[in-house]
Amino acid sequence: DRMSVNGVAKTTLTTDEQGDFTYNNSTLVAGDVVKAEMKINGAYTGAKEVTVVDNGIVPAITLQEIEETHTIIKGKTTLFNNLIRVSLNGVVKDIITSDETGDFSYTIGKLQQNDVIEVALRVNGKYVVSATTIVKEELIRGIYGTVPWTWEVSSRTLTFGSGSFPTSNSDTNILSIQKDKRLKGMTIQNIKFTKPVMGNQQSQELFSGLSEIQTIQGLVLLDTSNVTNMSGMFGGLDGLRLLDLGGWDTSNVTDMSDMFSSSHRLGPLDIGNWDTSKVIDMSGMFSNADIKRPDIGNWDTSSVTDMSRMFLESSFLESLDIGRWDTSKVTDMSQMFYQTTCLESLDIGQWDTSKVTDMSGMFFGLEIGGLRWLNIEKWNTSSVTDMSEMFFGAAFLTSLDLGNWDTSNVKDMADMFGDTKSLKSLEIGDWDTSEVTNMFGMFFIWGSKASLKTLEISRWDTSKVTNMSRMFFGASGLTSVDVGSWDTSNVTVMYDMFSGASSLESLDVSRWDTSKVTNMSRMFSDATALDTLKLGAKFKFKGSAGLMEKNVTPYTGKWKNTQDEAALYGSTAEFVTGYDGLKPGTYIREKLK
Template sequence: MGGAKFCRFALFPLMLLMLLFVPTRMVAQTDYDTSVTFSALTGSPEGMSEAENFKKLFDGKKTINDFSKWCCSFYSSAYVIFEASKAGVPVGYTITTGNDNEIWGGRNPLSWKLYGNNTGSDDAWELIDEVSEDKVLKDKNYTSYDFTCKCSTSYQYFKWEISAIHSGRTLQVGEFKLKLQTCSHKKADESSALGEVMENVEPTCTEHGYTTHKCSLCNFIVKVYKDDVLKPHTLTHHALKDATCTEAGNIEYWQCSVCNKLFSDEATTKEFTDAASLVIPAKGHKFDREGNCTVCPYKDSRYALFNLEGITDVTITDNDSYPWKMLDLNADGMSNVSSYFTAESKGLMSNNYGKGHSTSEIIVKFNVVKPILFSFKYLISAKNSNYVFITLNGKLLDEIKGTEQKVYKSILNKGEYTLRLSYNIFDLVGDGNKGADRAFIYDLNTATTISDYVAELDATNTKLTFKKITSNNLESIDLSRLVIVNDEPMVKDMYDIETTNIKNIVFDESFKTYAPTSLEHFFAGCSTLETITGLEYLNTANVTNMYRMFYECNKLSSLDLSNFNTANVTNMKEMFYSCQNLSSLDLSNFNTANVTDMSGIFRYCNKLSSLKLSSLNTTKVTDMSRMFSGCHRLSSLDLSKFNTEKVTNMEEMFYSCQNLSSLDLSNFNTANVVDMAHMFYNCSALTSLDLSNFNTEKVRYMNSMFSDCSALTTIYASDEFVTTRVEFGSDMFSGCKNLKGYSDSKTDRKYANCGTDGYFTPGCAYAEFDNATLTFRYKGVKPAEAYDLNVESNNPGWEAQKGNIKKVVFDASFANARPTSCCWWFGNCFYLTEIEGIENLNTQNVTDMRDMFTCCYALTSLDVSNFNTQNVEDMTDMFLSCRKLSLLDLSNFNTERVKNMSSMFSGCSTLQTIFASDKFVTNEVFDGDGMFQGCENLKGFIDYISNSDKDNYEYANYKTGYFTKLVGKNGEKKIGAAGETLTTENLVLDDGKDFVAYEPFATKNAFYIRVIPEGSKWGTLCLPFAIDQSQETECKFYRLTGIDNDKECITLESCEEGEIPAGTPVLFKMNENEQTLNISVQNAGIVKEPVAGTNVTEPEVETASDVNLVGSFTKIGGKDNKGLDKNDYIIGKDKFWRVFDLDDGKGVGIKPMRAYIHPAYEYLARAAMLSIGKGDGTTAIDNLNAISNDANAEYYDANGRRTNGLQKGLNIVKRGSKTYKIMVK
């Protein structure tokens, strides 16, 4: 087994030795002219910005408070040419580092040359100094380093050329200061200008002696060296020191104490110029499988994580200053990821928590001795700018970021492997760390028994086969060409796609039991893929996501998707994006009932000419943007079966469908669409568009909607096509040169109308008869055999077909029609039994409804509740002789303009109820004779009286006549009341049906029955009428007084005698042997809604206030859980349960006529379950009656004084050996 080398210990002696060497070129120069200035002439690269230009090298700013720099991108070279204010001999120069070299290491120059000339020409340079692989400049901020030059020639122009930097792609220098000796130290007569000797320096072991003199010309101090003999070295012997696991040693050497030079022997015959050559590196630990060092007592528990079955020879090397360490669940920030781990979790985590601009990295090497299944989990929890890189033998695992966990699985063959773990933090700003700010690898495992799903690449790199393998068939498989298929696979990530040329993908039958939940990007980017076979073995039953599944499969020419199960798919966005070679697609077997996103599903399928979409269910789709964008070969599309009710985005839906000449959007519902920008852009073959059913009330984007539809001559639209909310509508009709009246200056949204200045053509309303059905539609063009709608009092064109009509259908498109007359529409349709879609009949402009349903003998029901009659003037014979109608709801009828109502309901012999409101008036009626004649079963405030004068319009009201006012619903049954005081005969409330009152009313008799579940005694109740407690013997009623969280119970008090007001929620307890609650009252007032909850305002001691008992006449919660808060409590099995704790609140609800407890604040709902009536640990309210009737009980008040019985306030009751506390209010 190899050992890990801990370099941070081994380098320390080396660093000490290197500090002893100060290069001679760093000796400060004193004999140079400080008055010389420099100016940059040109340079390349110029810099990241003007503030970091090469000219900043010579501005003298190099301190923290006054700093500038040259910072630029570096690829292979950089240079700057500069001029001195006067010529001189270069004797040295100073380089100052940047302001952030400590953070962004590696930006310093590494190799460079310094040139000079006296012409300024860039092709006449003479070399002054050259540095290669510099070791002087350090990654420190604002630090200056001196360099010397051996030059005797004077220059005025200079070029500094940098050929390498330490690392990365960025060069950075703070300041460059050249030192010029501009004086020759000679007078005009060539005599010396040096003065008398100022100092006489003796020689050393490295430098000859010299004298110093002051120059009378430049005033510099100049050295004049002597020709004398150097002194011998003063040596110290350093003996051989062997290295240990963690400490470096050294070879034998001698060192001069004066000049610090190093020698191999005492005779100084060989000098060591590199101190590193003296160092014997630390040997590193030698670990066993448990991580114990076999040489020293040190233990590294990380080794045990990797020494698994089938693995040997593990070595771990720590890089940088923050090596990965053992998983510590108690470290700072770990609470953010605690849910990912268990107490038994073992693994590694990065070690640079909170260290800005840092890397935590280790390298693990190991040997696999037999085929194994290698797996582990890896997790990151950090800001998005922090990344974890994990590679195995150089291949990068799936990238993760943010807070994300993935599982890695791979089958490893025999051989050596290298696992690199690296976590980088690029910055720490704002609020600092997010999450645990770490990466983790844990739950490492190996198995030699293998059974898994894999993808196998053949030897030619062209065929990929998906199949299941086991340990039994490994011998015939090249494991190096095999990868495990994970839960969210992508073919192009399974292998290095750049080195493969996959043309064929095969799904083996053994793969059919693999059940992924996502196929997002599964085949994406397989640009060379030509065929996929065995797709019937790709199990899609659990798949919810098919986003970009076949994205850019450019060479795929056919797809057999007949066996795809798409029942659970919600996302089909860009599923076939850029499948440029597909010519046909058959999706007739697709179940798309749950799909919400179909945007770009066929985008850029350039050759697609045949699409079978008839079975697509688009009920839940919200996004159809770019759905057919770029489908150049499509010539026709029938989307009449598309349900677009929930679609909000149709941007570029048919963008550049250049060959599309037929497009059926007849059933498009665009009521919720917001974006139609570029919707039909460049559909250059379309000659007409029928958008007569388009409602654009919510659309904000229409820019370039029809732009470049150069063949378009007609756009049919209705008044529902509006631009009131459009914010972007430019170029809407640009290039539509064949539209009538087109002008290049009139292309925006202003011309999207049917007016004289608009490009739209209004649609037309018509009726078609076929196979006993009369269908009303509103389209752009009326079919040849269809009938026009009649106007005024003329009979309709389908008069001759009335004897054959059995069914009438109002198509959804007819909602855009605005007929003005319905006169005789269905009159004499003797065999008419059904009218479908009547809600699509908009009657707001109708003035004539005479004989509309006359003699519809077979019609048993008719829904005219949505009729708008505000402009109707004639209702003569409207329902005449509709013999089988038993109910008519005319609650929405406004008859303020009606002048004729004669015989309106005459002959409706089965009609029992006519609902009408105060808007049904007869103020303008001049003929209302026989209005109710023959309505023998009609009953309102009065019953119909035959052979009397009470059959005219005077009795068309609910206060004194035959009408009934709709006052509510009991389940699906409508509740009617009549009279000055609205009253109904009977109100029987069903325990399982909602009760809704539109306004208060009265009833002569009210009933409510509930069967209490076996084993339960307690319940909640809220009724719309008052309860007389004296009449109810099955139970006793209580009001809520609060929640006692300490004892996890609710507290109650008995309701005072008398009535419980209508709509008041209460609790009740059934008496012994009673299981049915049976409540009935006479002459009861019915309230519209429950009271707003009974707020506990006077709580008992230690009982929380701000608690409401909230009642409801309708069911609350249930499937959508609407109306209940997660902290509410509902009753069940004689306890109150917190909603959140009942299956996370999903599907939790209460039935009608019940109540729930609503704490006003979350802190009041601490308990998951509350007992009923248990106060302070002594008793429950269950025994209140028994205590009250006990003649032997002793009663005391709160001060201990004995009383004669229960008093208001706190009572202490002794009953035998037990003591009770009872609060009476």
């Protein structure tokens, strides 16, 4: 090879066996052009030129971010008061000048990862690139408990090292790292466990609130053997599909409430082998979670006391094999299957419900999946005090045999069978309702034809009931209902009670005491077939009660007492305002002869 400096040949060199060569020249100065030529077939060719920059001293470039919107480029050269060209990604940004000590700086816009900054010195009339810097990502670091973590901006990944997690709650969970000012509002999308981490006893809401999380890798490295509280642990993880939890030790956990609540995209969970023998609270565990067929049939639930909301609004839930669960200690099953709208079968007839006090809303809204039967006739309900909304909206149920249920302690039955549109058979005639105070909307049907035609509830003790509003609202299938012997002496509201009971032709309320009733508005509105009322001495209408006028053929518009011809009212309005209990008996609408 032939070496030349500024066009003057200096020496020839021979490459070594690797093709490398070295040229030493201590007299080179800034701006000198060194050219190397290779001799091929007797001629020198393949020239390569290199311009010497500042006696070989390359200025170091430093980057200093300011105000999150700009970056200062700083450097130093031995060429004082010299022109310097600054380029970003091949585009010239400006020409600046180094000061009398060779220092220079330039403020540029916010830089991104992999941006290329070039600094070229003006030497012998031309700019020569003397330094190139590629913007590299600087990892943000911190400590969570004793666990070191790093934050990678480009992938939005939080990586954990080894150590122990701190106590977790809504203020101190992993979401608190996302709130670190250095993350500048970016959301965590990925979490990596790279080394063993000891979980804290109190790990509630640990991952909760990470709404954009997509992956959590290495969960097997999170040691949960000492954890007692996992409540809300994975709550609200809308972007997460997979969780590898099969290897977790849950033998000491007592609280799993709301653990997967509102994690809408979760796929199958490998949790069938979890040790749940110490768990006391499973309330809301899968509420609003899009699970289909959880394999949890073999769980030990012998310590659980609270199963309320457990599957609430799990709208993709198709089947549950939980018939063998030990529920002997459970006291709260309220809203347990609330609006599990795709559930097609549920075999829980053998459950021990002897300690359950709250069953309110338990089967509320089972209307889409087509659940037509429930074999729960043998349940022990002797401790239950609240059955409100228990079957409300279970629109596909066709029959319920609950005749053997012990309801002696129940106080609230409001909306219990409300909107059970398909229900044709209901065995509840022998119930002990002596403690019930609220029967609001108990057989309420909204907006469609009701299937239930007969209802045997004549022997019910209603002496403590205060609210009977909307009790038979919309029960359009009922042709008769025997409530004549009911004790209504404590009832205060009866509005809409028979409103929309359009097939009801006669009604016996002869023993009713309405002295405490303050609201009867619309009590009989849209009860279009009601032509016979048996009234007693203690019954009085309050307001219009919604009893409709019928004054077109074949009706005369009048009401008459079948036992006393003198008790005649010229219109429904006169009947409602004039009846004072002095002439009790059976009143019928008069028809043309």
